[in-house]
Amino acid sequence: MTRTDRVVLMEIVGPFFGSVMLFTSLFLAAGELQKLAEFSQKGVSPTYLAIMVLFTLPYVLAYTIPMAMLLATLMGFGRLSGDSEIVALFASGTSFPRIMAPVIVFALAVSLPIITVNQSLIPAANQKREQMAREIRQRGSTAAATTDAFTLVVKVSDEQQYVVHAAGGVRFGTGGTASLDRVGILIYDKGLPTAAVGARRADWKIGTRSWVLTEDKKGELWIADKSTLQVMTSDSVKLREVELGAPKDLESLEGRVTELSTALLAQRARLRHAEGDHAAAREAEIEAQGRVSFPLAALVFAMVGAPLGVQRTRSGKGLGFGLSVLVTFVYWTTVQIFQAIGKGGGLPALAACQIPNGVGIGLGIWLIWRVAQKGAVN
Template sequence: MKINDVFSLKVRVLDRYILGELKSPFFFGLVAFTTILVAGGLLFQMADLIIQKGVSVGIVIRLFVYYMPRLVVFTIPMSCLLASLLGFGKLSANSEIVALKSAGLSFQRIVRPVTVAAFFISIVAFIINESVVPLSERAAANVMKYEVLRESAPLFTQKIFIKEEGDGVVKRVIYIDRMDNDTKDMKDVTVEEFDQGRLARIITSLDGKWEDGSWWLINGAVYEISKKTKEVGLLFKFDRQALRLNLRSEDIENVNREPDEMGIKELLSLIRLKERLGESPGELWMAFHLRLAVPWACLIFAILGAALGSRPQRASSGVGFGFSVIIIFVYYVIMSFSKALGENGSLPPAMAAWVANLVFLAISLLLCSRANRLG
């Protein structure tokens, strides 16, 4: 066996050893941080449902299970940070980092297995956040609505209000008093059309329906408002007339859904719908880009924790845990601030969603560069 082959084999063994040092702190952090979040809020909500509202324990347990995926996705980046911080802190305290550098390994090479593992953890976090969390959030909302609050499943959607805008000016307002959730048949439809901000026409219809991929108004009339006298005059009546509406039947159901209950494709579909209606989907764009950005905090925190943990000063697991909480707190403060800027249009949502990641990535790379020079 060649010397290079022996060296490569030893390095692969080293990679497994480093990952082994991080495995226990990672799962400890996952349990600890999740427990803190549960005890800090969710547990009190569940207890309130049982004691104050008399909800059965079975329903509360189901709610608890449905809320867990969101909490786990939230705590995975924290666990990556804690695992790297404690794992590399232990290696540094035992002078193993110094020994590895003396053997000719750079810090970037030492941290490589952590980077690769964190990359795959980020992908897993993204998949959970994209596939599991929307379903669990939807299930939790349904349990709260139909089992806790004891509302009956609605057969109709009532009081639907749709506003179409263009160049910041209202073009059309559509009001649907009631729509059957199964057949999409409508009752009492009113359409107001505007011309340069002035109400120009009103269309009323007793009925409407979704048929062959189009909206139709049944038994209605069209009225015109005089530009000079403001009087309303009947233009004509109709038995059946097409309603130009950039909405599919399922779009109306999605308009009122929460972003947390939708996957990326559904979010993007709703964003396109809002844009067609002339509305500003700033908050939805922000939710879309955050869905992409947040999972990669796992990778960034893993690198940051490795750089911080490799410092010569030894810290206990309690100090490391507290340090992780502080870093996470600063990260989410920056994210909350940039999110607000993205939602109000001060920053492009794509940029605002990644600000916290970019800040901490820059800090991580700087600390890695310093760690490579030390020892």
């Protein structure tokens, strides 16, 4: 590392960590303060609330770090330019792309760890936070949580299909066992519902794709038949086993996409495509690709923020900051637009998530070239 690299990084690192703290505090205050106040009124201890905040931090940091990178580069290069250090570096023969080198390395060093923790650590923290929130909301209530519920369409033949709903999701036991909690099966024949079967749970036949319906506490299964308009019990239930898939596959259908590891998102996408629910499959694919593309916003903002910081001094103090706000707005708007196109099937998930980064990097390269050209002239 050269002396130039150290000088540039010293101007970036301090404002970066300060900006991370600032933006994280603002996000927590805006998004969590009301929720924590609500929970506090329910008698939740401060320690429990503090743990919830800790589980929230990884998710919030994934958003605030790219924003902090933009502000840090804008401030750092604004000061370097204001003190004529950029001019001195140009005079010594150092090009602006060379000055940018440590900034790009720093941005990548920040982005890559976020990509890694985005795959499983942040989803696990999200899941734990939501679980704690559900437990608090259920205090004093007899209502059962349904956030683990999932629905799966099973094609039996060209004319018949089952819509299986597990209200309590997948439960794993000892010795590799698994069960579905509170199972309802709606039977369709030629596109019309003909019967519904209910069971307290369904137990997995280990090593197969089949699940066996288990009787309720009264020792009964039940069926509601369209033809008789009656609810009948065990002896009338012919459907006692249904092929759904392995427990790990079904686990991927539980919860929100933000609470699933990337591996489970891939399984959810595969299952949803297989049952024809392509919209849900694309949602999972967009979430998985976004976990790689989103942290790279730190690189985009570094490449854009640094040259804007230099131009801020040359073109007026307000112009550079205004342009950076505009770039941020355009970037996030572009991300939302392309993700919506991807979820609608207009683009593959990879393209929908990476095009905004490609546009941002292209803009950054143009801004860097523009500053380099001015430096060469001066």
